[in-house]
Amino acid sequence: MRRTTATEPLAWWPGPLVRSWGLVAVASLLLACMLCLGLLAHYSDAQTLRDERRQQEMVAGFTARTLGVRIESYQRVLQSMGQGIHSSMLDTPYLLELLLREDAGYAGIFDTLVMTASDGSMVSYAPSGGTPAGGSALRDALRRTLSDGKPQVTHITVEAAVEGATPQLGLVLTVPLRQAGGAVRGALAGLVRMGLPSLLPQPGEDAPTQRWLLVDQDGLLLADSRIAPPQRSETVASPDAAAAPAAERVQTALGVSDAQWAALSSSSTANADSQQWGHLMVTRVGLPLPRWQVVAVRDLSTRLLGLQRLTPWQWLALVATAVAVALALLGALWWLSRPLVGLLRQGTRRRAEAQALRPLAAPVQPGGRMPDSVVPVPPLAVPEGLSPLVLDEASHLREHWQALEQELHRSQQQAGSLEAAVVQLLEAMPGGAVWEQGEVLLYVSRRAAALLGRDAKSLQGVHLHQLLHNQSGLRQWIARATGSLASFGHVRGEVPWKLQPGLTRWLQVQGQAMQLPALGNLWLLDDAEVLRQQRRLARWQDAHDAGTGLPNQYTLQMQLQSWCAAPPTEPQGQGLLWLDVDYFTALNATAGRAAGDEVLRQVAWLLQREQGAHGLAARVGADAFVLWLHAADTEAAVQTLAWRLCAAVQEWAPHYAGQRFVLGLSVGWLWTDAADLDADQLLRTAEAACREAKRSGQGRAVQARLPDVLRQ
Structure with missing residues (x-):
């Protein structure tokens, strides 16, 4: 087994150029991975935000419309009941109470019904059989209706129907009772208990990060899907009820500033408005009649791909993937650089062998003269600026490029010699010879030029179409000749050639495809006039x-x-x-x-x-x-x-x-x-x-x- 010398690179180890390429490729790969990861997270988060916003606005709008339709239905029921009360009944309270008791179908919707006349007399009725609720808040709503003659919709906090349960939100609706002339003679009010499950959607197990809020026009929290509904200090369940604690503001519940809430909250319109506050997506939809606002809040921290939220194990997986891809890239570069490695080893070995041919230092005789037995050897020829021990692929490539240039120069010289030999061969043929390539005449022998009646030099470089007569049948003959050369390697026929203007000569043409190193077609020309005359004789045709x-x-x-x-x-x-x-x-x-x-x-x-x-x-x-x-x-x-x-x-x-x-x-x-x-x-x-x-x-x-x- 041949050992690797100290100056010779290992069989698998690339040179400095390939190593530099590898480092640059790995650095570029890592940078591209980081950039792609960042862009992926950015565009994925943007798409997630768009989808979540569209879905949340759709659900919030549906919830607001459902609640608005429910309140509007209560208002219409109360109006229909008011239209059934004649103005003369306001003077007989017992008839009003009897009417309310008999109209149990409509009255059963409300927890409390209160009717008052313009003189201040009042009739209360609880269809459920309990004590009428509403207290002073209900009387204030009736008083405002009597004064301005308009229906009123407001809310209060009432005690739960079951003792010990969480207080509920009460909806107070009023309608005016008018005489035939249009004057207001009284007012009818109804109180509806609205529990939390009936107001807002409850977050399920599939959406634990969803939160729903019901807010009034003053920004006070009326209902929260996560906690019990708050109580308002200005409304009580009954005249004897104790004061309730102050209601929480929505800014406090969401942990945002007044400016952020003001930018989101606007007039109570049914148009959805969404904003992103950090990792929270907040959507507001207004209710025109009670001037409430349905607010949907969703925590998107688990849906976004922000790099700052990656766990250590996720970072480890990303780093391992990048390292694996980098190693694969290095392996591909090493595989592709094997010819360069072989070139490097070949050049280094050749230089080492040339250095070994130098003789060892011989003893010098007195006077500085070398012994006669030692033959001086000229130094190794090394390209200028290149050390014999430099291991660089670029240097070897330059040497091989110089060798290829020398080989190309020798090939050009040989091609010139070959062309001269082909010309001599064409001139030595007994008939006329033409060397054609791509339908262009490269060389025309003197005998062929004499047959065509022109000078040989003037025919070189002339297109074949310019010399052939009968252009209408020329394309057919060229197509047949091309097909015969491709199929049989040769072609034969008689073709009319132009001599001088108005003169034509028929020549016998034999074509042969020329192979390497002289590419093209060889055409042998001979006079066909005598043969054509013989063919016209009957004796020749019979034989x-x-x-x-x-x-x-x-x-x-x-x-x-x-x-x-x-x-x-x-x-x-x-x-x-x-x-x-x-x-x-x-x-x-x-x-x-x-x-x-x-x-x-x-x-x-x-x-x-x-x-x-x-x-x-x-x-x-x-x-x-x-x-x-x-x-x-x-x-x-x-x-x-x-x-x-x-x-x-x-x-x-x-x-x-x-x-x-x-x-x-x-x-x-x-x-x-x-x-x-x-x-x-x-x-x-x-x-x-x-x-x-x-x-x-x-x-x-x-x-x-x-x-x-x-x-x-």
Whole structure:
């Protein structure tokens, strides 16, 4: 095991740059966590306050409306009773008492009914059978009604109906009794006992922090959902009742200042008004008729997420979470910085090895001369400003960057040399050659420029569209050429080129896709005028296939029979290959006839390249071809050619109409060096071997049996 030197960093320990990044990342993470926590608490508390305020205002408004409807119903009942009393009955008190006793349905709602006339006579009645309550407060309300002729609503504190129970809040209502002319002849008053459970909602177990208060217009506390209702000093249960202690003010009950209460409390309107006092949410809703106020108070300290209310265990959980996230971040940084660590170790090891190559200090002879056996070694080349023992990723990155720049410079030099070699190769070709990339001409050979009738330098950088004639069919040809290059790697055709204004020349074009390091397409140009003239002759049309330009089956048979009838004097081997395109019927039916014709042209061009100077390729059927090599040296050469043709077609990946098609080639081949041969028998035997190749799986080459090809 190799040991780590003192100057070499550990395999897992990062350098100073990565450590600095880690500290900055952890500090940023902690700061971001604190900021996010604060923002989360702030926005969560704001949302909680909005929800609590909306809910509390809704409940307080409902409570105030319920209490107001209840008081209004009492007032209407009393008014209906007053409308049933005729003004003449006020002079006969016993009739009034009898009327009140008989009207028990309405009278049963009130604890005490009192009726007085304008002369001061008064009739009292307690429907429950007890002693009439109200005392002086009830008489004062009647007196005010007689004086101003308006209904009155006020409240007093009365004794509970059960002895020893908490005093209750009494509601006093008065209505005037008028004559036919509208003059006030008397007044009717009713007292209703209202217990605490009937006034305010009681806090349940699900809302222990909720508190309800009932306050009068002077800010005195009438009822509290947490304590018994207070007593007022100016009202007593009966004339003989002792004075009650003073009522508590709402400011004292809530622990707020007069200014805070004044900012919340306003005229007794039904509109809810809410404010937040510290951790308390206070909502006020007014009652117009008795000028009371329903106040709802809720303690939100348990609902808010303020950081100052976190317990030590919660703080510990937050700190542990932050530490875990920071460690995870450091681990991710360490994982990402492994290439830098490896770079640091590699550079440090390389420097240490270079330092070790320096010789040890040799003894110096008298006169300051070193021994002759010691060869001086030049010092280690270290970049300027960098110590050999500095362990910093940035320094190593700079060294590697300088090395990459040098490599790029060498690559550019090599690219220039390669381009010069490509240019020399293009100039050495027998025909015209054009190097094109992205439909832009990078280089045009002198022979190609001569065919185009222009200067070679003037053609460099020219777009391909500017040189081609017949712009209407140009896009179709370029699309076909692009598809053929992508599917087959090459393309072949005849294209009209512009020479001078008004002049056009047809050129034979053969395109080949160039691979690395020279990217682009290579176009070989040759004059096609002579060939086009030959095609217009009837003799040529009778001997060749119109779709592929190959000789037809009749031409093949004639030449093969002529050769068999007069073989050469010196025996030589010959090969015959019958080829059939696999899956051609499916492609022709799916992609169309144009796609099938393109595949047949590609197969014909492939066979023309392989036939050489001593061979003949012919089309003998819809998708069948024959390649005759009458100068094949060995049987192995013919067999290798057959399998090479199969592999070449299988590598094609034609795309038509957005679909990819698979092609293959079934080959039946034979080789013989016999002198006496029959042409028809040779063709039938090769065709039979091709059929055998199709039956045995397609995409393969099958050899014909030699005895079958000998003439009988």
